[in-house]
Amino acid sequence: MPAASAVLRRGSALRSLAPAVSRHLPRTAARLSSSYHAGEPGAPVLKTDFPGPKAKEELARLHNVFDTRSTNMLADYTKSTGNYIADPDGNLYLDVYAQIASIPVGYNNPTLRKAAESPEMVSALINRPALGNFPSHDWAEILETGILKVAPKGLNQVFTAMAGSDANETAYKAAFMWRRQKERGGPAVEFTEAELESSMNNQAPGASQLSILSFKTGFHGRLFGSLSTTRSKPIHKIDIPAFDWPQATFPLLKYPLEEHAEENAKAEADALAEVEDLIKNYHIPPCAVVVEPIQSEGGDNHASPEFFRGLRALTKKHGVLLIVDEVQTGVGATGKFWAHDHWNLQDPPDIVTFSKKAQTAGYYFGDPALRPNKPYRQFNTWMGDPARAILFRAIIQEIEQNNLVEKTAKVGDYLFGKLEALAAKYPGQFENLRGKGQGTFIAFDNPHRDQFLLKAKKFGINIGGSGASAVRLRPMLIFEERHADLLLEGLEKIVTSWEK
Amino acid sequence: MPAASAVLRRGSALRSLAPAVSRHLPRTAARLSSSYHAGEPGAPVLKTDFPGPKAKEELARLHNVFDTRSTNMLADYTKSTGNYIADPDGNLYLDVYAQIASIPVGYNNPTLRKAAESPEMVSALINRPALGNFPSHDWAEILETGILKVAPKGLNQVFTAMAGSDANETAYKAAFMWRRQKERGGPAVEFTEAELESSMNNQAPGASQLSILSFKTGFHGRLFGSLSTTRSKPIHKIDIPAFDWPQATFPLLKYPLEEHAEENAKAEADALAEVEDLIKNYHIPPCAVVVEPIQSEGGDNHASPEFFRGLRALTKKHGVLLIVDEVQTGVGATGKFWAHDHWNLQDPPDIVTFSKKAQTAGYYFGDPALRPNKPYRQFNTWMGDPARAILFRAIIQEIEQNNLVEKTAKVGDYLFGKLEALAAKYPGQFENLRGKGQGTFIAFDNPHRDQFLLKAKKFGINIGGSGASAVRLRPMLIFEERHADLLLEGLEKIVTSWEK
Known part of the structure; x- marks a missing residue:
């Protein structure tokens, strides 16, 4: 795995998310293609356990006035960027759930910002x-x-x-x-x-x-x-x-x-x-x-x-x-x-x-x-x-302007191919892999699905489920091969963690 | 009626709606109380018949893709201000319908603008x-x-x-x-x-x-x-x-x-x-x-x-x-x-x-x-x-900050009292006047209700109905006595226009 894809642990130098920071990650910076990726870290950033202390505190406050029992995580959208969702504790997760499939072109997208302003x-x-x-x-x-x-x-x-x-x-x-x-x-x-x-x-x-x-x-x-x-x-x-x-x-x-x-x-x-x-x-x-x-x-x-x-x-x-x-x-x-x-x-x-x-x-x-x-x-x-x-x-x-539909078709094919390989390597963990030729609209079944989704946070990934046993991938349209590589790495870590 | 309350006809000097213009209307300017009124004209501005040529053109275009049969008027929100709704032809109507009672504190309200920016x-x-x-x-x-x-x-x-x-x-x-x-x-x-x-x-x-x-x-x-x-x-x-x-x-x-x-x-x-x-x-x-x-x-x-x-x-x-x-x-x-x-x-x-x-x-x-x-x-x-x-x-x-609920209670009382007088003056035209002590949430029945609503535009007023025969008043919370006076003047013109 390339260095840039390693999950950055607590104490990492990547504390700030300003675009300039990515200059410290040359292998990643070289691959940054568009402004909607400019603020992204090279990999998920994990500073605290999930949920972190600030998230817990805010969640308790929110629960007094708003039903939080279906809360997956508290997010800090001001610090979320591109394919990454931030939490109040400074963690940044690769987000392939994207607000239940509703974020189209990444957090804090500059084109959308311009329209909003x-x-x-x-x-x-x-x-x-x-x-x-x-x-x-x-x-x-x-x-x-x-x-x-x-x-x-x-x-x-x-x-x-x-x-x-x-x-x-x-x-x-x-x-x-x-x-x-x-x-x-x-x-x-x-x-x-x-x-x-x-x-x-x-x-x-x-x-x-x-x-x-x-x-x-x-x-x-x-x-x-x-x-x-x-x-x-x-x-x-x-x-x-x-x-x-x-x-x-x-x-x-x-x-x-x-x-x-x-x-x-x-x-x-x-x-x-x-x-x-x-x-x-x-x-x-x-x-x-x-x-x-x-x-x-x-x-x-x-x-x-x-x-x-x-x-x-x-x-x-x-x-x-x-x-x-x-x-x-x-x-x-x-x-x-x-x-x-x-x-x-x-x-x-x-x-x-x-x-x-x-x-x-x-x-x-x-x-x-x-x-x-x-x-x-x-x-x-x-x-x-x-x-x-x-x-x-x-x-x-x-x-x-960015041909994002065509790109999504291609990155989906890439991701599906790699998932087929993972499915072959880990029998029973990526069952009924589906969505071939359907862009990144891909899913598979896992016998420990609910645990799978929870565990993903430990490896820097925010991911959702659907139905009784499906893990559904719903990346945004700015999800590229390097994000797919990070995701695949995380998925492999999850399915090899059951025995540990 | 004060001069400022006269409906300004075509060719009026009040073509621009910049706040500075109100300096040319000293009697009104003196009464401008808050920034949410700053852009208001002293009275409705009528430059064309209703609907005007630009509105007709835009409406025909819109009808190709969007059902416009319930359209009351095409609005230009960039030129609407305070209690006044503008149309693409430069007309400005005193708006006591307020997007079916959904505009709270006036068009282009500065406090809301600040929040939006x-x-x-x-x-x-x-x-x-x-x-x-x-x-x-x-x-x-x-x-x-x-x-x-x-x-x-x-x-x-x-x-x-x-x-x-x-x-x-x-x-x-x-x-x-x-x-x-x-x-x-x-x-x-x-x-x-x-x-x-x-x-x-x-x-x-x-x-x-x-x-x-x-x-x-x-x-x-x-x-x-x-x-x-x-x-x-x-x-x-x-x-x-x-x-x-x-x-x-x-x-x-x-x-x-x-x-x-x-x-x-x-x-x-x-x-x-x-x-x-x-x-x-x-x-x-x-x-x-x-x-x-x-x-x-x-x-x-x-x-x-x-x-x-x-x-x-x-x-x-x-x-x-x-x-x-x-x-x-x-x-x-x-x-x-x-x-x-x-x-x-x-x-x-x-x-x-x-x-x-x-x-x-x-x-x-x-x-x-x-x-x-x-x-x-x-x-x-x-x-x-x-x-x-x-x-x-x-x-x-x-x-x-502006005590708008209390102010609305007061202006509502003022308006209701004046409407009672109008009702006495024009029997049958303001039937079942209701909403006493209910702020500006006032209504009455009129035997020519649908015609009443249409005719109001001629006198610079945008007003709505409800039920079978009611004219309902739904001013914003920044509606003041001087707006009430303009409204009352318009209502009187409508009910005295039937015979003409």
């Missing part, structure tokens, strides 16, 4: 509009040069939202209104008195008796509508009232894919048959199917492009919308800007939802019929946030 | 944390000096959210978990296998068969759970699946209150009896009652402090939570920081939700049992936004 951002922050009523004169410009510049192929409209949950829920609302409008005979047909009255009582026919079909182990958010489509874990759902909506089996592929081609194809065919059966026969008919390109929260479950093309064909055939939830998969991490770009669809999805790395949220669509037939049907006070839309525009700029 | 804000913007997993080391400090500094009496905890809808929905989730936990026998009792399994199928017992009781004509948001409690208008609800939850009649008071004391008391007693009946007998038992201190979206419907004290007593008696939705009423506009401060409750509400003027959102609570018994039950990726929490802190600072 711009007069445009300041105005957007302090003069927050009710976008549906009082959009700013440059809102079209902000959308066209930002959110819509990266609109998925075939989709040219956007409804802006706040986060993944309400992006999905407003997409569901659009689907319900679209379907009922079609059933009524088109946008010009007025609501009946019975519909108007019953809607106020939460009863049919006004409150439609339709459903959204989702997949087992899928995750789409935790508000009431989105949670009704979320099927990840009971702890997400228990005690919360839910709609009687159907769920189909997500194909459970076996790895390595090459060795299980026939079984996997059958699992996918069975899943599609189940979807079709539910569309045709579920007692509350689905008007849309919602699916993640890669089930993320639910354990990094993949399916083939053929499966998704089949799903598109099925939904078309039955007049049901296809909503692709790209909240976690979108914005580059899979080596394409949108994960569904991997599918080579003939017809685009009807709706694509986004959030997380976009730092804003919403849903894209193309069919004008997905604009409800009257104003104020799809509406709320803020309807998104121009400040965050301006930030997404800067993120897009940073991604495009 | 601070390094702390920039870091919060570009390093957005997943607050549940990776809160920043100073998150406790930000909460304690901001959101929690103004926590309602008796409540000392907060769950942060993004907007009013998810603030309410996460509050509902807390209520469901709290109730089921109590029914189970406390936080230490584990979920049963049947609960865990059925929750994944959206079925009882895991998905609880409980409800939230709300009031007719109430508004609590438009996502699936919140929309199930919203009972404002069919256009908000139609075609969207809803939970079978109960609604009680909100007392429909008659105005002036002094003249209808007996009837109104009976209406309130009847409403409380209906609530009690629904709590005891509704086939899906309510675990919480949600209520707005003043029903805002639904038409500015008031009830007396006695009614709310009765509601608190009833909910206590039956072990049902009281959730007070202060999304629109909170943060000062009623002449108290929280509208429920007017009630003199013996026991505080269990939960108070907030958003809008706070520019961030969430729910306050006090009872530790409202923290669910396990981590990750109340969780999502972002769980609010530190950038917006920092902004709320600056808003609180601005409010406190």
Whole structure:
């Protein structure tokens, strides 16, 4: 291993994180490629045990007023930089969890800083509009040069939202209104008195008796509508009232894919048959199917492009919308800007939802019929946030100028190859390695998963899990081969530490 | 009327809005009290018809990518100032709608600008944390000096959210978990296998068969759970699946209150009896009652402090939570920081939700049992936004330093008195004037309401409606007597314009 990749222990000279410090690490400095890496140390910096004394103190204070039982670590964002997250004790961890996959181009990214300091951002922050009523004169410009510049192929409209949950829920609302409008005979047909009255009582026919079909182990958010489509874990759902909506089996592929081609194809065919059966026969008919390109929260479950093309064909055939939830998969991490770009669809999805790395949220669509037939049907006070839309525009700029999607595809291939080697070297420790050709969107199962995640901090790595046993890698788009090397070194240390 | 209050027509010398300009308006300049007013003109500035040519052009462009059918006006926020909203054509309207009651201390407020330009804000913007997993080391400090500094009496905890809808929905989730936990026998009792399994199928017992009781004509948001409690208008609800939850009649008071004391008391007693009946007998038992201190979206419907004290007593008696939705009423506009401060409750509400003027959102609570018994039950990726929490802190600072709540109480009294005079002068035009003693949170009904709102622009005023026939006044907290005079002048012009 190169010297620069050694974990720097307590007392290291690398106490300050100013960019200048990296000059003391010539082997690393030589490899620093872009300004978004300029502040990075050459390797994780560990000054205290985890959590350190300052973190403990602050955490106790926070717990008095804010539930901290799900806290992973207290962070000091002013000292976090590039791929590294800092804590209040001066430790710096290589961060391949990235705020649950939501940091796109590194901590304290200079391009984002510039956008955040711009007069445009300041105005957007302090003069927050009710976008549906009082959009700013440059809102079209902000959308066209930002959110819509990266609109998925075939989709040219956007409804802006706040986060993944309400992006999905407003997409569901659009689907319900679209379907009922079609059933009524088109946008010009007025609501009946019975519909108007019953809607106020939460009863049919006004409150439609339709459903959204989702997949087992899928995750789409935790508000009431989105949670009704979320099927990840009971702890997400228990005690919360839910709609009687159907769920189909997500194909459970076996790895390595090459060795299980026939079984996997059958699992996918069975899943599609189940979807079709539910569309045709579920007692509350689905008007849309919602699916993640890669089930993320639910354990990094993949399916083939053929499966998704089949799903598109099925939904078309039955007049049901296809909503692709790209909240976690979108914005580059899979080596394409949108994960569904991997599918080579003939017809685009009807709706694509986004959030997380976009730092804003919403849903894209193309069919004008997905604009409800009257104003104020799809509406709320803020309807998104121009400040965050301006930030997404800067993120897009940073991604495009630095070819970060292409780079992520390459570094993902590099990382996957090295992980295959590790998996061969340590049988049982990197089970069901998955995400080949999907950028850095990679995961594997480990029998001691929870311990694995905790232990990673000891070796300078911040890493997350998903599902029951998966370790999920969610590096940022500025993750390069040298970061991959550090990560691989850390992973090897973790899996060889069980016996010690 | 003083000269300064005359609407400045096209060709006026007041083309620029730089603070220096007000020196040319000596009568107004003398009355400028604080820096948040420094950029204000002495009166609305009208340079073009509404909408002007630039606005029309930009609106057409925007409509290609964003639904603009609910657009009231295109705004130029860079030129908006204090109580005035600018449009791209150089017009400046006195804004008593304030982004659907969500601008607290004026456009381009200097204190907010300072906060928005601070390094702390920039870091919060570009390093957005997943607050549940990776809160920043100073998150406790930000909460304690901001959101929690103004926590309602008796409540000392907060769950942060993004907007009013998810603030309410996460509050509902807390209520469901709290109730089921109590029914189970406390936080230490584990979920049963049947609960865990059925929750994944959206079925009882895991998905609880409980409800939230709300009031007719109430508004609590438009996502699936919140929309199930919203009972404002069919256009908000139609075609969207809803939970079978109960609604009680909100007392429909008659105005002036002094003249209808007996009837109104009976209406309130009847409403409380209906609530009690629904709590005891509704086939899906309510675990919480949600209520707005003043029903805002639904038409500015008031009830007396006695009614709310009765509601608190009833909910206590039956072990049902009281959730007070202060999304629109909170943060000062009623002449108290929280509208429920007017009630003199013996026991505080269990939960108070907030958003809008706070520019961030969430729910306050006090009872530790409202923290669910396990981590990750109340969780999502972002769980609010530190950038917006920092902004709320600056808003609180601005409010406190300038006594804006007390000032709003006074200017509200002044305005109400003048409106009573107008109502007497123009019978039928200011019907059911309401909001006496409630700061500037004032409304009245007008038989030509929609036309009223449109016509207001001609006289330099931006004003909103609510319910079927109400004109609602929602000035900012920096609205002073001279602004009230301008508003009153405009209102008089509107109601005397019908005949012309």
